[in-house]
Amino acid sequence: MDGLLDTVAGQRDALDQGDVSSRDLVQRSLDRARDTEGLGLVVGTRSEVALQEADAADARRRAGDGRGALDGVPVLIKDNMVQLGEPAQCASRILERFVSPYDGAMAERLGAAGAVIVGRTNMDEFAMGSSTENSIHGAAHNPWDRTRACGGSSGGAAGAVAASVVGAALGSDTGGSIRQPASFCGVTGIKPTYGRVSRWGLVAFASSLDQIGPFAHTARDCALILEAIAGHDRRDSTSLPEPSPSLASGLTGDVSGLVVGLPREYFELEGADPAVIASVREAVAELERAGAKVREVSLPHTKYGIAAYYLLATAEASSNLARYDGVRYGRRVPSDDLDSMYRNTRSEGFGAEVKRRIVLGTYVLSAGYYDAYYRKAQQVRTLLRRDFDEAFSECDVIATPTSPETAFVLGEKSSDPLKMYLSDVYTVTAPLAGIPGISLPCGDVGGLPVGLQLLGPPLGEATILRVADAYQRLTDHHDRRPGATS
Amino acid sequence: MSKISPEEVEYTARLARLSLSEEETAAMARDLDKILDYVAALQSLDTTGIEPTSHPIPVPTPLRADEAAEPLDPALALSNAPQTDGTAFVVPKVIGTGEES
Numbered sequence: 001m002d003g004l005l006d007t008v009a010g011q012r013d014a015l016d017q018g019d020v021s022s023r024d025l026v027q028r029s030l031d032r033a034r035d036t037e038g039l040g041l042v043v044g045t046r047s048e049v050a051l052q053e054a055d056a057a058d059a060r061r062r063a064g065d066g067r068g069a070l071d072g073v074p075v076l077i078k079d080n081m082v083q084l085g086e087p088a089q090c091a092s093r094i095l096e097r098f099v100s101p102y103d104g105a106m107a108e109r110l111g112a113a114g115a116v117i118v119g120r121t122n123m124d125e126f127a128m129g130s131s132t133e134n135s136i137h138g139a140a141h142n143p144w145d146r147t148r149a150c151g152g153s154s155g156g157a158a159g160a161v162a163a164s165v166v167g168a169a170l171g172s173d174t175g176g177s178i179r180q181p182a183s184f185c186g187v188t189g190i191k192p193t194y195g196r197v198s199r200w201g202l203v204a205f206a207s208s209l210d211q212i213g214p215f216a217h218t219a220r221d222c223a224l225i226l227e228a229i230a231g232h233d234r235r236d237s238t239s240l241p242e243p244s245p246s247l248a249s250g251l252t253g254d255v256s257g258l259v260v261g262l263p264r265e266y267f268e269l270e271g272a273d274p275a276v277i278a279s280v281r282e283a284v285a286e287l288e289r290a291g292a293k294v295r296e297v298s299l300p301h302t303k304y305g306i307a308a309y310y311l312l313a314t315a316e317a318s319s320n321l322a323r324y325d326g327v328r329y330g331r332r333v334p335s336d337d338l339d340s341m342y343r344n345t346r347s348e349g350f351g352a353e354v355k356r357r358i359v360l361g362t363y364v365l366s367a368g369y370y371d372a373y374y375r376k377a378q379q380v381r382t383l384l385r386r387d388f389d390e391a392f393s394e395c396d397v398i399a400t401p402t403s404p405e406t407a408f409v410l411g412e413k414s415s416d417p418l419k420m421y422l423s424d425v426y427t428v429t430a431p432l433a434g435i436p437g438i439s440l441p442c443g444d445v446g447g448l449p450v451g452l453q454l455l456g457p458p459l460g461e462a463t464i465l466r467v468a469d470a471y472q473r474l475t476d477h478h479d480r481r482p483g484a485t486s
Numbered sequence: 487m488s489k490i491s492p493e494e495v496e497y498t499a500r501l502a503r504l505s506l507s508e509e510e511t512a513a514m515a516r517d518l519d520k521i522l523d524y525v526a527a528l529q530s531l532d533t534t535g536i537e538p539t540s541h542p543i544p545v546p547t548p549l550r551a552d553e554a555a556e557p558l559d560p561a562l563a564l565s566n567a568p569q570t571d572g573t574a575f576v577v578p579k580v581i582g583t584g585e586e587s
Contacts, residue, residue: 101562194543208541237548238541307525318502325503327575329566338580342503355504359495360518362502376528378538383531385539418520434542458543 006164006481008221011073015061022054022061022072022116029074029118032165039141040132041150041159043079044087045119050074053116060114069224069248071114076169078157079120080127080203081212083107090203091125091135094349095330104201105233106170106212113228121169122156125351126321127177127205129153130423133414134353141410142184143482144448148407151181154215158185161215162482168216168225172202174209175309176402176427179439182215183402183451186441188468188478189215190222193458194434195240197226198233206316207238209309209431217478219440219468223247226461242459250462251469256291258467260284261395265302266426272404279443279450280401286474287399287467297391297398301383302429308384309428310421311364311377318361324349356417385433392457397467400426402439402451430455438464441477449477489522490515 005011005020005028014020030050033042057072066072082088082100084107089095103111110117124134132140132155140155142148143163150159154171158181161169171178173191182189190213197212204210214225224247231244262284267277288294326332326345333344350358364373391398404425413420430437435458442452452471456464472478492515499506499514506514560573569576 098566101558101565194541195545234548234550238545240543240545301531304528304531307528310521311525311528322502326568327577330568332568336578338578339503341578343505346503347505350504352510355499355506355510356514356517358502358504359498359514360521363490363494363498363518366498366501372529373525375538376533377525378540379533379536380528380531381539381542382536383533385542417517418524421521432542 006167007217008070008073008167008224009218011167012069015072022057023051025072026050026054026074026116026118029166032163033119036163036165039143039146039159039163040122040138041140041156041163042076042119042165043089043091043122043137043156046086046117050116050118057114057116067112067114069113070110070228073115073168074118074166075110075115076119076121076157076160076166077106077117078154078171079123080172081106081170082201083117086120088120088203089136090127091123091137092349092351092354093136093331094324094345098329102201105198105235106201106229109229115228118166121154121160124153124155125354126203126317127153127172127174128317128353128357130176130180130420131410131413132156132181133410134351139410142407144186144407147409148448149184149410151184151403151407153177155181157215158182158187158189161185161187161217164481168214168221170212170229171215172210172212173431174206175313175431176424178213178215179402179427179437179451179453180424182439183449184407186449186477186480186482187215187217188219188222188438188440189213190226190438190461190465191430191436192226192230192461193240193436194431195238196230196436196461198236198239200233200235204320206313207320208316209313211431218472219438219465220248220251222438223251223465245462247462247465250466252466253470253473255287255467255470258292258397259395260287260292260294261297261391261398262294263297263299263302263391263398263400265299266400269404269425272401273406273445275445276401276403276405276450279445280399280452283442283452283471284399287471290470290474295395297394299387299391299429301380301387304380305384305429305432306421306425308377308380309424309432311373312381314357314361315365315374316361318358318365321354321358353417381432384429388433388435388457397464398455400453400455402426402453406445406448406450426453434458436461436464438468440468440471441480442475443477488519489526490518
């Protein structure tokens with residue numbers, strides 16, 4: 001690619017120096033989106049409006065009236081985020097032809113910072129999946145090897161950043177849907193603390209877990225985007241009262257004295273690829289050489305994470321997805337009576353994985369099973385939170401692999417839902433505990449990227465971003481770009 | 487021993503307003519059985535006296551002043567509806583169809 005022009009910071013500098021216009025950048029993103037069409041990463045572009053917005057950004061800049069860090073920078077959002085007058089389909093047949101009547105908070109805030117939303121990215125239907133294969137648009141292909149998955153559910157966003165379509169894209173993370181695709185695609189992605197970013201305008205999947213965050217090549221770029229979208233929003237009742245944190249200014253590169261915890265349960269996991277584990281250990285050694293201290297910590301309830309997660313997430317999803325009934329928006333299958341209309345609409349509108357999760361969620365909430373499944377999972381959630389509280393009393397950040405493996409081959413797990421669920425083993429615990437986590441590239445195995453996950457205590461975004469940025473100053477994994485881009 | 491029968495799957499699907507074909511029901515029963523078998527591991531953990539977590543980072547219920555705000559334009563609110571009469575969502579007849587529920 002043309003030098004540093006696929007990072008947000010690089011694009012901003014080039015804009016500031018007048019080397020490039022926002023129109024150039026937006027046009028280039030639209031061209032890249034078209035050239036990489038075969039990878040199934042971008043599911044819709046708003047070319048005309050985006051170019052108009054780029055022109056407006058260029059005019060502001062000429063008038064000395066720029067909006068700040070992101071003014072004129074092209075970005076993509078996930079297909080489960082709404083923007084006035086634009087489709088938001090959640091990769092589902094049931095939201096075919098839906099056009100949003102309002103702006104989501106993420107679109108509003110990106111717009112206020114001057115960013116130009118150029119389109120929407122592919123995902124697993126309603127964010128349910130770990131591979132971006134459960135999509136009405138077809139599977140997303142990994143730019144490092146098109147026979148492999150991008151991860152999911154925000155696979156299109158991760159892949160689009162990897163393939164340099166844009167410098168940054170927004171994803172959402174419920175059980176790992178930002179961090180795992182970041183790992184598979186060799187980009188950086190952060191899931192903020194629960195409540196940090198407003199979800200007004202994010203289509204709900206599991207409301208006690210969902211959180212929005214950015215993908216970019218670098219931790220610095222993630223910090224710039226997160227600063228723009230974080231902060232209290234009264235329209236989201238789970239939004240934290242804290243104002244948007246200052247993040248980019250805290251990227252000092254200094255990790256001396258910082259304590260990195262290595263949870264033994266994560267490194268002893270049966271079935272994890274030893275080459276992935278070795279790569280993550282080497283990344284930790286790099287931080288140690290830079291002055292960080294490393295100590296082992298324990299998260300004893302880790303092995304219950306997946307079970308608790310899938311019980312809670314499906315229960316919440318079964319309730320949230322009750323709204324797709326063919327009445328107010330989306331697809332309707334005309335039927336003689338109301339009940340048949342609900343059933344026909346939902347049965348034709350939802351894909352297999354979504355139906356499976358709705359039925360599982362309905363089952364675990366139903367009379368006779370509530371205590372054994374749902375309440376039990378909520379209690380285990382308390383134990384998992386306590387594990388992290390305990391661990392963070394002994395360390396500043398926790399380092400783990402993001403995924404037990406590198407990108408798997410498309411189709412490899414799609415016939416076995418449980419096998420697919422198990423690939424989220426390292427990522428489901430952070431949303432259960434509400435804590436922030438970031439994945440960044442730390443090496444490769446057989447030409448495929450490996451992700452290092454750094455977890456922080458609640459509201460600890462500044463710390464994990466500082467460590468991630470410090471690591472990226474010492475290494476160049478984040479500078480590598482994939483070859484297969486069409 | 488199977489944890490969920492095809493009949494239970496069908497019943498639960500009905501609760502969720504989903505109609506499954508016979509094949510779908512059988513496949514889902516197989517998949518859910520495996521999943522329920524896996525999550526049964528939680529039962530081995532003693533959670534007596536442990537408070538359940540419903541929100542990872544609880545915030546007090548936010549209140550706002552009870553003031554009228556600009557609502558969404560009704561035309562926009564109806565713009566995605568499959569069927570309207572211009573001011574309301576239209577659905578098939580609810581009463582007197584002779585159908586259950």
